[in-house]
Amino acid sequence: MTMHIGFCGYSHHTKGYSQPKSELSSYLIRLQTEGFCEIVVNNRKMPLKKGGLLLTRPGDLYEITIAGSQNSGDYHLICKGTWIDEWWRRSEKPTFSQINLDEKLLALWRNLIVEERRPSGEEDKELSGYLLKALCLSLERAVHETGSLVSRPYPVTRMLRYIEEHATNTFKVEDVAQSADLSVSRAAHLFKSCVGKTIIEYAVHIRLSTAINQMKYTTMTLEHIAENCGFGTYPYFHRVFKKKYGISPGEYRRQE
Structure with a gap:
């Protein structure tokens, strides 16, 4: 499947800027990271604030206005190709969305920008293609996770x-609650009612899965695995593992 990146970059505006109405010949993806702007797509007007994501396709009528006397920042991507066509068709792509500004997503965008800046003869189109796919799929997930459905x-x-992200490190329930801007009691109740596990039970589930993979595919000692997967000590790892699987970590490893 073909992919072509026309332009990928970041813009920061401190003065007013406007682009008159024009018909797009490629896909345009734009993410507002600070400040705000006003977008009009197919005669539908929408203000975009921090976290505002714009997804448009070839044939859409597009115009933008950025008011002066503010700091307005955005990442933008112009692309086309058969892979993008297929990605666009397989799920609903709302023109306007509000997503969380995840640092991992922004890092993908920055890496793609840097790769596209390489001089001719030094660029790696295969790498750019994978970065583009990862970015599009990450944006798709972000839209889905924040959507009303x-x-x-x-x-x-x-x-x-x-x-x-933090399961194999030491964290507190307070840290998890803070990540969602909730009180500890509200976070604990909401999480259990929606997931069916407590916050700690879910973390232990991930730690056990990680430990099993390390027992299968590495030669690390069980004590090292216990520490590496967030259990802290081997006795605690042994107790949790045996309660879950009915055998000790050592017995499990020998069976494998």
Whole structure:
């Protein structure tokens, strides 16, 4: 499948800027990271603030106005190709969305910008293609997780993502609650009612899965695995593992 990146960059405006109405010949993806602007797509006007995501396709009528006397920042991407066509068709792509400004997503965008700046002969089109795919898929997930059709409240999704990222490190329930801007009691109740596990139970589930993979595919000692997967000590890891699987970590490893 073909992919072509026409332009990928970041803009920061301190003065007014406007682009008159024009018909797009490629896909335009734009994410507002600070300040605000006013977008008009197919005669539908929408103000974009921090976290505002714009997804437009070839043939859309597009115009933008950025008022002066502010700091307005945005990432933008112009692209086309058969892979983008297929990605666009497979799920609903709302023109305007409000998403969480996740640092991992922004890092993907920055990496793609840098790759596209390389001089001719030094660029890696394969790498750019994978970065573009990863960015589009990450944006698709962000739109889905913040959309009205998701069965769970968005704060629960934010807590899930925080736990998944920090499960093998030491963290407190207070840290998880703070990631979703909730009190500890509200976070604990909401998480359990939506996920069916407590915050700690979900973290232990991830730690056990990680430990099993390390027992299968590495030669690390069980004590090292216990520490590496967030259990702290081997006795605690042994107790949790045996309660879950009915055998000790050592017995499990020998069976493998």
